Amino acid sequence: MTLDRVLAQLQTLPIDHLQTWAGLALLLLVALAFYIHHRRQKTKRNIGIARLEQSFALEKDPMAPVTPSLSEIRPYPLADDDIETIQKTVLTEKRIDPTQPDEPVDDVLEPLEKVVPASAPTSETTAANEQPLEPPFTVAEPIARPNVPAFPPFEFLKTLPFVLREGLVTRHIDLLGIGVEAVFFPADAVNAIGDTALRLVPFLPEEAGTLICREQDRRTFTVGPLFAQPDAVIALRHGLLSVEYKSRGGRCDHPDDLIASLRPKDLLQTVIEAMVLSASECRPVAPILRTHNAVYFLRPSQAIMALLTERLESAVSFISPYAERSGISASDYASLCLVPAQMLNKSLPSQQNTAGEKAHRDMLR
DSSP states (O other), X not given: OOHXXXXXXXHHSOHHHHHHXXXXXXXXXXXXXXXXXXXXXXXXXXXXXXXXXXXXXHHHOTTSOOOOOTTOOOOOTTSSSOHHHHHHHSOBOOOOOTTSOOOOHHHHSBOOOOOOOTTSOOHHHHHHHSOOOOOSOOOOOOOOOOOOOOOOOOOBOOOOOOOOOTTOEEEEEEETTEEEEEEEOOHHHHTTOSOHHHHHSTTSOTTOOEEEEEGGGTOOEXXXXXXXXXXXXXXXXXXXXXXXXXXXXXXXXXXXXXXXHOOHHXXXXXXXXXXXXXXXXXXXXXXXXXXXXXXXXXXXXXXXXXXXXXXXHHHHHHHTTTOSSXXXXXXXXXXXXXXXXXXXXXXXXXXXHHHHHHHHHHHTO
16 A cells, blocks of 8 residues: 555545544553653662662661672671770670669770870879969959048129120120120220229229239139139129130120020039139139120029039049049039030020021031
8 A cells, every 4th residue: 555545545534533543643642751751760760769778878887788799809807807906995794683773884884994195194183283264354342432522611792893884785694504694895995904803804893803813823722622723813892703714716705696605614614613712712702704805794503503512522533533633623523514514404596506507407408
């Protein structure tokens, strides 16, 4: 039967029969392919499992029986070993009587005596030669707090004689619990006055004050551990003036922005110096802060005076390990009391702070 006749007979068959036979042939081919693939995978798995079993047997038990090949010649395992050495290294076995109480394990298995070289140090010798280790931490002895006596009595002047001269401008503000009476003046005219007392405090009447000492005299007033050196001490008829001068590089203070003109630390230092001077000389004192073009008469409140008297012992304890000399100066004490004084008395925002906030908003917009 030629190929042409086969094709002719196929053409005569109905199309339904051809599709049926073609589907059966395709199913047989798919089944044959799956069978061949399954047989190949099973053969590979058997070979891999056999190899793994042999390797595991050698790892777990080196003496496990392994079937050698016919061509392999294995030597006798104990041919090269010393039988006497093997027998000496075997542990002596004791039989355990179950009717007797249990014995310690160390008595059941008796190892051979350990040979220690003569040169090897024993545990007793090592312990004797070792130095005792120092503990990593030592308990520090408590630092003795300095014995600071109570602040002696002092008194502030509440009023001062005042003469309104040409060019003087007055202002008032409460800052850090301190009432500040400010007097502004033309700096060039006032700084040219010959009388030192009148030049420092230009609102005093003429010849009302007498200069007691200046900074050049290096006179120190002390109360317990606290010492002060005012830039000038002026005597009045009813008390003293403790003057602290801050040049600030010749810059002028502004009457309309006192908060920006006054530095809190300068206020506290001036008040502390007046407290020390009053307690030392037993006279009422007025704290005076002098700048390039202004003089400030300070009247501290009871709250700020209580803070400055109660924190002295803590300040001395804090600064004594670092100070080069005993005691604490009025300037250092003012710096330590600045933060609690600011917390105690919240200040109003100044024009400078307002301008700074506006500049920040404009820059960080």
